Structures are given as C-alpha cells and as structure tokens.
Amino acid sequence: MPTDNAPDSCAPRGHEEKRLSIIEAAADVFVREGYSGANIDLIAAQAGVSRQTIYNHHGDKETLFMAVVRELAERSNASYFNTISTFPDHPGDLQADLAAFAVRLNRNCICNRDGTFLRKLVQAEGERYPQLFEGWRDQGPARSWIALAARFARLAHGGHLELDDPDLAARQFVALINADLNMSMMLGAVPGDDALQASAGNAVRTFLRAFGKR
Amino acid sequence: MPTDNAPDSCAPRGHEEKRLSIIEAAADVFVREGYSGANIDLIAAQAGVSRQTIYNHHGDKETLFMAVVRELAERSNASYFNTISTFPDHPGDLQADLAAFAVRLNRNCICNRDGTFLRKLVQAEGERYPQLFEGWRDQGPARSWIALAARFARLAHGGHLELDDPDLAARQFVALINADLNMSMMLGAVPGDDALQASAGNAVRTFLRAFGKR
DNA sequence: ATATTTTTAGACAGTATTGTCCAATTCGTC
DNA sequence: GACGAATTGGACAATACTGTCTAAAAATAT
Numbered sequence: 289m290p291t292d293n294a295p296d297s298c299a300p301r302g303h304e305e306k307r308l309s310i311i312e313a314a315a316d317v318f319v320r321e322g323y324s325g326a327n328i329d330l331i332a333a334q335a336g337v338s339r340q341t342i343y344n345h346h347g348d349k350e351t352l353f354m355a356v357v358r359e360l361a362e363r364s365n366a367s368y369f370n371t372i373s374t375f376p377d378h379p380g381d382l383q384a385d386l387a388a389f390a391v392r393l394n395r396n397c398i399c400n401r402d403g404t405f406l407r408k409l410v411q412a413e414g415e416r417y418p419q420l421f422e423g424w425r426d427q428g429p430a431r432s433w434i435a436l437a438a439r440f441a442r443l444a445h446g447g448h449l450e451l452d453d454p455d456l457a458a459r460q461f462v463a464l465i466n467a468d469l470n471m472s473m474m475l476g477a478v479p480g481d482d483a484l485q486a487s488a489g490n491a492v493r494t495f496l497r498a499f500g501k502r
Numbered sequence: 503m504p505t506d507n508a509p510d511s512c513a514p515r516g517h518e519e520k521r522l523s524i525i526e527a528a529a530d531v532f533v534r535e536g537y538s539g540a541n542i543d544l545i546a547a548q549a550g551v552s553r554q555t556i557y558n559h560h561g562d563k564e565t566l567f568m569a570v571v572r573e574l575a576e577r578s579n580a581s582y583f584n585t586i587s588t589f590p591d592h593p594g595d596l597q598a599d600l601a602a603f604a605v606r607l608n609r610n611c612i613c614n615r616d617g618t619f620l621r622k623l624v625q626a627e628g629e630r631y632p633q634l635f636e637g638w639r640d641q642g643p644a645r646s647w648i649a650l651a652a653r654f655a656r657l658a659h660g661g662h663l664e665l666d667d668p669d670l671a672a673r674q675f676v677a678l679i680n681a682d683l684n685m686s687m688m689l690g691a692v693p694g695d696d697a698l699q700a701s702a703g704n705a706v707r708t709f710l711r712a713f714g715k716r
Numbered sequence: 717a718t719a720t721t722t723t724t725a726g727a728c729a730g731t732a733t734t735g736t737c738c739a740a741t742t743c744g745t746c
Numbered sequence: 747g748a749c750g751a752a753t754t755g756g757a758c759a760a761t762a763c764t765g766t767c768t769a770a771a772a773a774t775a776t
Contacts, residue, residue, distance in 0.1 A: 325538030
C-alpha cells in the first residue's frame, strides 16, 4: 500500500467501518446525483473502497439504495424520539422553553444532514419504492407526531395551553417552526444558529398567541 | 401515416403545439425519473414526436431541462399572482373568506401539477443550476410573499387583524395552510377537495386565534 | 508463521443513451 | 397542385455504466 488513493475519507479499516463508509458515501452521491445519476465508481472512490467491495457488501445498486434509505430512516427516527423526549413538560418560561425545544427539533431532526438527505430521497424516489417509504413514514413521522401530540396534550392538561386538538397543534407547531426556513433550505442552504433561534422565536410567539392560556 | 404510434397524447399538429407537447412530456419524465434517468426517447414517445424533433427544437438535454424549468416557473408565478389578486381585502366573514382564499392558494399554486413539479425539480437539481433556481425564487416566491404580506398589512390596517409583522404573518399563513398536507404530498398524493377545505379551515382558525382582532 | 477470508485493480461483456446524419415523407402555404 | 420547411424513422459512432470475473495483495485469525 504505497499511497492511499482515497480522495475523501481515508480508507476505512475494519469490515463494519467499510460498510458504514459505503453507506455514507452512497447517501451523499444518491442525494447529489439522484438514483440514476449515481455512479458506483464515484461512490467507491468517495468511500475509499474498491467497486467490488461495494458489490460484495450490498449486491447491487438497488439494494445499496434501500440500505441507504433504511440507515437514514433509522437515524432520523432515533433523532426524533430523542429530541421529543426533551419536550418541556414542566416549563418555567413557556415561550423560552418551547423555543429552545423548537431549535433542538430543527437542528437535530429537520435541518441536519440525515433529515435533509432523507427528505430529498423521499421526494425524488418515493413513488418508485412506495412500500419502503410508507414503512418509513409509519415508523417515523406518524409515530413521532403522536408522541409530540401527547406532550402537547399533557401541557394543555397541566393548564399551560388551551387546545382542542393536540394532533393538529403538533402539526401546526412543526409547520410554524419551519415557516422561515423552508425556502432557503430548498436550495441546499443550512440555516445558522441565529436563523434557527429567530425562526423558533417567531413560531412559538405565534403558537402561544393562538394556544397560550388567554 | 398508417397508424398513429403516439402512446399518450395524439400527435400534436402545429409547430408550437409540438413545442408545448415536448415541454409537457419532458416535465413529466424529468420529474418522474430525475434528470439523469430521463430518457429522450421516452420523452419523444410521450410527446408523440420523433426524437429528432426534440433536438431541432431544444438543442440538447440540458437546454430542454432549462426550458422546462422556465416554463413551469412562469406558469407557477402567474398562478401565484392571479390567486393573490383574489385576496379578501374587504371580508364579510373573515374566517370563511380567508379559508376560501387558502383553498385557492393550495389548489392553484401549491398542490397542482406545476407547483409540485417545480418543487420537485428545485429540490432535486437546484444545487446543480443555482442561478436558474435563484432567478425563479427572486422572480416568484420572493415577490409573491411581498404581495401577500401587503394584503395582510392592508387587512390589519382596516382593523380586521392585529399584526406586528405582515411578512412574518404571510409566511406563517402559508406554512399553516400546508401543515396537514405536507406529509401526504411527499409521497405524491394529490389532496382531494375535502382535504383542502379541512386543512384551510384548521389553518385559518389557528391563524385568527393568533392574529384576529382580540 | 501460516491459513483463511477479505479486499483490490483491472479487464471484460453486455447494455443503454446521447447526439448526429440522412433520405424519405408529410405539412403548411402560395 | 407545387414549393419550401418541418418532421420522421432509422442507422450510426461515441461514450458511459453496471455487474462479473480473475489473479494478486492485504488483512485477519489461528
């Protein structure tokens, strides 16, 4: 091994490290170039691995793609449930605590690499692999919405909010905290911390005008 | 011409009709297959036109793609400004009038073919053609947001709303009217009229709880 | 140190696609 | 009906990519 010709990541060592590195590079390339445009040689180079190794690990392009989606979906789900578990059930300052939660939700689940990647893949290839993506939705967003709605219901029950429909409130909360970010994220920009804070503040202010204890 | 072998649309007659038919079919295929996966022969077949005709009209694949984006962007912008011009400046029933406006906005601009197609293309290829899509954003969404904000400002000035920041209100209004539809649209579903009505009603109810005259 | 498994680089066949060329045909127009 | 422009279908070269195969090299376990 005279020179390491891996351009991006230095050639990973173990068996599992290679598997991960392949998934990572493949996610990158699938998102950047689309399924058809994704080039196995490019993935191999970016993973610091030979093409044959990819075929050894994953069989073929379609299987690799599904492995990528599954991996991203798993991580994304984990992030969601982790973050939702930090919901302010006993808030001191409701505005501030909800805003901080909104920042966490945006930063860890919606604006991060896995979140944006997964959303792009769903948009681009969702109709070609319906069961794969419906499975993701049912395991992920659907369940995390229920979890979030339960937290809002508890907040209302504790006298901090006035809600008719906790599910609707959860959906609208998520919609509001992205209102300021959607357009810039469409073109691939990653919002900075100040943008996240501002967006969360605006969203929670409006949310509490609508649902705060009068 | 013994048998017409065009599978989808019957072979269009005039010169301009062909141009349109090509753009239409190309939009379809680009959205369905992605830029790299889009096959010129397939576009030709779906347009009811020979492949050579596509090259005569548009030169090459990339030029065709840009023509598609420009066409969709133009239509989409026109829809936006048309619809915004129906904003209820002198509402009788504010809830009902805003909800009806929200339905129009969703149906004519966001959930229709051009809107979803354009959004998909931006998401998929926006980073490859930054100037093309930044041009679209500056000519379209940016300006239509300003126009919508002006309408909300007028409504506030007329005593129908209590707003600090009309631009923010416009962004949040749009975010809210999509809160219930985002997830289903992600997988390609087109919401029916009842879903549009329900989503608009929920959105406007919350919007007025936040910004309605006390 | 040796045996076994994994990885590598490259060659390779098969296939698909883009864009060009051209002769025959059709269409719009006078 | 006749002329010029547009259209068609098909052949064609050039290129690119997937997935397989192989022998050599490296890594890992014994």
